[in-house]
Amino acid sequence: MNTTTRTSTAERIGRAFGRGWRAYARGERRVSNWLVAKGVPSVGATVLLWAVKLAVLxxxxxxxxxxxxxxxxxxxxxxxxxxxxxEEDEWPFTDLTELRKTPGYDPNLYNDTSHELYTDD
Known part of the structure; x- marks a missing residue:
């Protein structure tokens, strides 16, 4: 019997999301500190970050x-x-004999091998 507990899939996914969120928060803090180091006031850096978040949203x-x-x-x-x-949108010819009666019928176009004018090229 194995006494080690196994991590569920939901827990693994939750931990992955948590790591992603922490990485995002670290990056945001890093950008905020960089802006403050460049001379932007702390409140201005916060407002700028929120403006970027709202623009992305x-x-x-x-x-x-x-x-x-x-x-x-x-x-x-x-x-x-x-x-x-x-019924109006359906093909008007339902039978091959009806199709053969139409003017300009070409058996080669319809692959009608039983017609006497059919030629196999």
Whole structure:
């Protein structure tokens, strides 16, 4: 019997997200300290970082809006295409004998090997 506890997948994913968040926070702190070292006031650096965060959030929301709008358009187009099924849109020739009666019928175009005018090139 094995007495070691195993880490679940959810815990591994949570730890990975935690490491990512800590790395992001360290990077943000590093940028803030760099801005302060360059002479930007501490409040100004904080405001600048929040402005960048809000701009990124706005860009993501903008992209999500257009993605949702395109997806909605595809769904509406599919719904309209499915609702527009009528007998008029179907091919008028259902039988080969009816097709042979049409003017300008060429058996080579329809691969009609039983027709007397069919030529195998």
């Amino acid at each position: 706005g860009a993501l929301l903008y992209a999500a809006f257009w993605f949702a709008l395109v997806l909605l358009g595809v769904v509406v187009a599919g719904w309209a295409a499915a609702a527009n099924t009528s």
